[in-house]
Amino acid sequence: MRIDAVVERPGFTLEVSLEVPAGTTAVLLGPNGSGKSTVVAAVAGLVPLSAGTIELGDRVLDDPAAGVRMPSEERGLGVAFQDGLLFPHLSVVDNVAFSPVARGMPRREARAEARRLLDELALGAGSTAAADLAGDLADDLADRRPRTLSGGQAQRAVLARALAGRPDALLLDEPMSALDASVRPRLRRRLRGLLDGLAAPRLVITHDPTDAFLLADVIHVVEHGRITQSDTPAEIRRRPATAYAADLAGVNLLAGDAADGLVRLLPARPGAAGGAAGVTLRVADTSAAGPVLLTIGPRAATLHRDRPSGSPRNVWQTRVVAVEPLGDVTRVVLENPVRLNVDITPAAARELEIDSGSELWVAVKATEISVAPDPA
Incomplete structure (x- = not known):
């Protein structure tokens, strides 16, 4: 057809x-x-x-x-x-x-x-x-x-x-x-x-x-x-092509300003990429500079009941606002200070006893964050 x-x-x-x-x-x-x-x-x-x-x-x-x-x-x-x-x-x-x-x-x-x-x-x-x-x-x-x-x-x-x-x-x-x-x-x-x-x-x-x-x-x-x-x-x-597609796919698009391997997040723009004013994330691409869009896949972040130890450079405490079963994955929607979609297995969700309102720690490796110039 x-x-x-x-x-x-x-x-x-x-x-x-x-x-x-x-x-x-x-x-x-x-x-x-x-x-x-x-x-x-x-x-x-x-x-x-x-x-x-x-x-x-x-x-x-x-x-x-x-x-x-x-x-x-x-x-x-x-x-x-x-x-x-x-x-x-x-x-x-x-x-x-x-x-x-x-x-x-x-x-x-x-x-x-x-x-x-x-x-x-x-x-x-x-x-x-x-x-x-x-x-x-x-x-x-x-x-x-x-x-x-x-x-x-x-x-x-x-x-x-x-x-x-x-x-x-x-x-x-x-x-x-x-x-x-x-x-x-x-x-x-x-x-x-x-x-x-x-x-x-x-x-x-x-x-x-x-x-x-x-x-x-x-x-x-x-x-x-x-x-x-x-x-x-x-x-x-x-690879979602628009902010709408990214939101549907669970991919997280965050807008920020980059310098020396650090990205200071900006407030979310209506209908475009999200962000969180005042939050700074470390990225692997130290050459990025100026306005950028960060892409964090829904499986790139890990969730923990206690503060994780080890190599992740980006760790913060967060709150669960929604838990959405999607077949072979469970989508956990987080906010404060950064709104993120994180996909985990149903077994992991049960083990962590995740529910709306749960307080968790989230960790994202710098190498899991993609950086691209912001065309806006």
Whole structure:
């Protein structure tokens, strides 16, 4: 799928170019109002392009210069919008089967496919997921009507409908937004497995970095109607291109003034790099001078209950303001005197008995701090 889209609206212009190869999942990650949903709506045929083209395989879906705009129902897409509606007069299983039936699959086969997907998403009686998921997920909801579902259950049914019918491409708009926090991690892993089983290109939009980093093969960061960075999740974690991407990735960007291997941190600038006035950090790059940006990876710092001994040159006492489980890592957000994101293993978090409000010591080696001239 190739997207070269320009959409002009009063006070806002979207201009993006990206390609989603078959069998891969691309995630558009950005804040609310950045234009992510407009991209999906354009691909789905719900928003006309002002300029550009959208192609799926050898088919041109949109080309305003040539007068081409394929009707939504002819595009062969599986779509799950954040506020996606279910047909109220159909059962959940028949809602999901509607998509493959519309694409020509026999009804019995379509219902079997629908039940398989509902089981995968813990909505069916045969669900292998239900046993290890909490609360209402253990119920068989396949034969119930949509009005009896919770918001999270309805969203999972909409997801199943989008996945059914072997679509030529899959579009998912905030697929995890309505799910309870207690079940989101396990269903996220199940969704990743379902996506990996599709040969079609998949385009997912989200503002949640956890969804992006765990679902994506490639992440496109969208800010103010433009793609500001496109790379693998690992590369975006290592080398975020903007302050927004750095914050999402947990990478710490700090602004300061450098001289003789020391950097005096400056107050945070709105929407840009953070800092802490009056704090000085030692760095390995003794040639750095003047305004600089420091990058400290979320795994570069270590946390301790007592003041650490040894070689770290930058050691200070700090306070925990948030603890965020992110699958195989736990993100610890620190502040006072320096706001930092630190990623540790869940086992280390348990051993240190970390909770919001905990007083800890943090250590960062000078060699773990990257220094670059501040372009601002």
